[in-house]
Amino acid sequence: QKEVEQNSGPLSVPEGAIASLNCTYSDRGSQSFFWYRQYSGKSPELIMFIYSNGDKEDGRFTAQLNKASQYVSLLIRDSQPSDSATYLCAVTLAAGNKLTFGGGTRVLVKP
Amino acid sequence: DAGITQSPRHKVTETGTPVTLRCHQTENHRYMYWYRQDPGHGLRLIHYSYGVKDTDKGEVSDGYSVSRSKTEDFLLTLESATSSQTSVYFCAISATDRIFNSPLHFGNGTRLTVT
Numbered sequence: 001q002k003e004v005e006q007n008s009g010p011l012s013v014p015e016g017a018i019a020s021l022n023c024t025y026s027d028r029g030s031q032s033f034f035w036y037r038q039y040s041g042k043s044p045e046l047i048m049f050i051y052s053n054g055d056k057e058d059g060r061f062t063a064q065l066n067k068a069s070q071y072v073s074l075l076i077r078d079s080q081p082s083d084s085a086t087y088l089c090a091v092t093l094a095a096g097n098k099l100t101f102g103g104g105t106r107v108l109v110k111p
Numbered sequence: 112d113a114g115i116t117q118s119p120r121h122k123v124t125e126t127g128t129p130v131t132l133r134c135h136q137t138e139n140h141r142y143m144y145w146y147r148q149d150p151g152h153g154l155r156l157i158h159y160s161y162g163v164k165d166t167d168k169g170e171v172s173d174g175y176s177v178s179r180s181k182t183e184d185f186l187l188t189l190e191s192a193t194s195s196q197t198s199v200y201f202c203a204i205s206a207t208d209r210i211f212n213s214p215l216h217f218g219n220g221t222r223l224t225v226t
Contacts, residue, residue, distance in 0.1 A: 032212040043201055043217040044154070088154065092211050098170070099211045101154040 003027065004091050006102035013109050019076040021087050021105050026070070029094030033065055033072045036088040038104065044088055048074070079109045114138045117202050117218035125226055130189040132221050134202030136182075142205040143185040144215065145169075145177065147198040154201065160185055161210060192225045199223075 003026045013019040023033075032051055036044035050056045050063040050072065064073040072091070076083055089102040114137035124130050134143065145157040146169075156169030158177040166177050174196060178186045189196055200221045205213040 034214060036215075043220050044215075046206075046214045046216070049214050090154075090215075097211050098156065099215070103151065103153040 002102070003093060004089060004100045004102040006087075006089050006105045008103055009106040009108075011105055011107045013076075013079045013107065015079060015081060015109055015111050017079055019079045019083065019107055019109070021074040021076075021089075021107070022071055023073070023089030023091070023102055024071045025091045025093070025100075027091070027093040027095055028067070028070060030067075030070075030091045031094065032092035032099075033063070034090040034099075035061075035063060035072075035074045036090060038086045038088060040085075047087075076107075079107075081109050081111055083107060084109045115202060115204060115216060115218040117200075117221050119221060120219065121222045123224045123226060124192050126193060127191050130192050130223065132187045132200055132202075132223070134185045134187070134218055136185075136204050138204060138216075139182060140204040140206075141182075141208055142210050142213075143179065144203040144205075145175075145185070145187045146201045146203060146217075147171065147196075148201060148220075149198050157187065157200075159210075189223075192223075194225050197223060197225045 034049045035047045038044040048063045050065045056063045060077045062075040086104040088104045116135045144159040146154045155171045160166045160179045202218040203215040207213040
């Protein structure tokens with residue numbers, strides 16, 4: 001089992017709809033959780049970070065963290081074609097205190 | 112822009128040759144990291160630094176060495192390049208001083224091809 005897992009996709013979403021991305025992690029003691037967006041051929045850029053259970057909203061993005069179930073989600077509301085990218089989940093695992101990335105979910109927003 | 116510059120942006124080299132990649136930051140951040148990104152493996156940590164002359168290994172450090180003689184510069188050296196080191200290399204810095212618990216800002220990457 002990978003330490004941080006994401007569905008590779010592609011996740012196809014109609015323009016204006018909600019895109020829902022999930023990330024599961026193996027280490028129950030993990031403390032910090034990040035979502036990055038990466039356009040093809042570009043570097044990852046931070047979208048959001050979340051440290052506590054519950055929801056955190058920033059514009060059209062909402063991160064949801066459930067430590068008991070060991071998953072973190074990203075919702076993209078009112079999806080736009082410009083949201084088409086690969087979304088990387090990253091978790092600071094308690095074991096070794098290292099930041100570990102999932103393989104990413106590719107999102108395609110269709111007009 | 113977080114003020115991170117990687118050089119070169121592209122490099123083609125032959126197996127067995129040494130290669131050095133440079134990361135330069137203008138943010139005066141303490142923590143700097145080198146990652147590689149490969150299809151099917153995502154981003155993996157090679158080495159990181161928590162200060163001048165203070166470095167440590169990541170999960171895929173074999174065949175790589177690093178040096179940090181100044182706060183702003185973090186060098187990654189492939190001592191004898193192999194085809195398995197063909198990859199895209201990203202340098203990153205921490206946005207705050209909480210190593211591995213802070214958001215990262217990434218450089219633009221170096222695409223390295225070893226023939």
